[in-house]
Amino acid sequence: MPVRALLHYALEVPDQSVGQKFYRDFGLVDATGRDNAVRLRPAPLGREAVLLYPGPKKRLHHLAFGAPGDEFEGVKESLRRAGVKETDPPRGAPEGGIWVRDPDGHAVNIRQEGCDLPPADPPLTLNSPGHVSRIAVRGCPEGLEARPRRLGHALLFTPDVDRQLDFYTRALGMRLSDRSRSVIAFLRCTTDHHNLAFLASKGPGFHHGSFEVGSMDEIAVGAQRMLEAGCEPGWGVGRHVIGSNFFYYTRDPWGSFAEYFHDLDYIPEHCAWEPRDFPEQDAIYRWGPPMPDFFGRNTEVE
Numbered sequence: 344m345p346v347r348a349l350l351h352y353a354l355e356v357p358d359q360s361v362g363q364k365f366y367r368d369f370g371l372v373d374a375t376g377r378d379n380a381v382r383l384r385p386a387p388l389g390r391e392a393v394l395l396y397p398g399p400k401k402r403l404h405h406l407a408f409g410a411p412g413d414e415f416e417g418v419k420e421s422l423r424r425a426g427v428k429e430t431d432p433p434r435g436a437p438e439g440g441i442w443v444r445d446p447d448g449h450a451v452n453i454r455q456e457g458c459d460l461p462p463a464d465p466p467l468t469l470n471s472p473g474h475v476s477r478i479a480v481r482g483c484p485e486g487l488e489a490r491p492r493r494l495g496h497a498l499l500f501t502p503d504v505d506r507q508l509d510f511y512t513r514a515l516g517m518r519l520s521d522r523s524r525s526v527i528a529f530l531r532c533t534t535d536h537h538n539l540a541f542l543a544s545k546g547p548g549f550h551h552g553s554f555e556v557g558s559m560d561e562i563a564v565g566a567q568r569m570l571e572a573g574c575e576p577g578w579g580v581g582r583h584v585i586g587s588n589f590f591y592y593t594r595d596p597w598g599s600f601a602e603y604f605h606d607l608d609y610i611p612e613h614c615a616w617e618p619r620d621f622p623e624q625d626a627i628y629r630w631g632p633p634m635p636d637f638f639g640r641n642t643e644v645e
């Protein structure tokens with residue numbers, strides 16, 4: 344039985360207030376309570392998508408997945424069959440659910456919860472050749488701000504992409520959507536093309552968390568705002584090959600990234616989607632500025 348949602352990711356960071364400001368500038372809403380974690384959520388949702396714990400340096404604290412209702416027992420059974428033992432939660436972690444460790448040692452929390460989806464936006468009104476959906480109305484957006492609707496996915500570095508792929512498919516029931524050799528692999532547990540991805544590196548690490556926004560305009564406006572807020576330039580705007588989404592990656596205070604995405608491939612549960620193994624030279628982006636050197640750097644090991 345598979346997990347059904349990526350609920351949140353949690354990082355350890357040396358200065359929580361710096362991370363809090365970063366994610367607020369990015370467009371998330373502060374939902375910090377009285378425990379030791381800074382909590383941030385997309386504005387339309389009631390649950391947090393990012394937790395920040397105090398720690399000596401930035402690293403992944405844990406990932407949380409959801410399996411609602413009876414499916415929770417199903418995931419426990421699939422973990423048992425895969426020979427994965429339950430572990431203690433990391434110190435200070437949220438209560439509830441069960442905890443395991445993936446082959447890279449990351450703490451993984453599975454909670455008896457479903458996806459929390461934002462309300463639908465009104466349809467975009469774009470004029471394209473032969474298709475006019477905005478008539479006698481000016482289209483240039485006024486007062487637009489980037490407002491992430493929900494967490495889509497996280498990308499982690501790993502020293503062994505295939506080992507992680509085996510764990511998350513066999514033990515947690517995720518499905519491979521696409522990959523490029525043993526360099527990068529994209530897995531899903533919802534209708535999103537990916538909810539978790541792995542990029543080969545010398546060691547484990549956190550690369551980015553990615554949030555859905557409502558348009559290309561919103562990506563570009565968000566990118567601009569993050570530069571004005573003093574963030575180092577990131578990467579984008581561009582269009583990915585695998586997953587097909589428009590992207591902009593803003594650099595976080597620790598050398599990893601937060602991504603705005605729009606127009607990601609959508610894969611219903613029962614459909615004829617065949618994972619493809621893309622050649623490395625045509626896997627990452629179709630257009631956009633050249634990928635900067637720092638984009639692939641795992642600052643946790645280099």
Ligand SMILES: [Fe+2]
Pocket residue numbers: 496498551553602
């Ligand atoms: Fe991404």
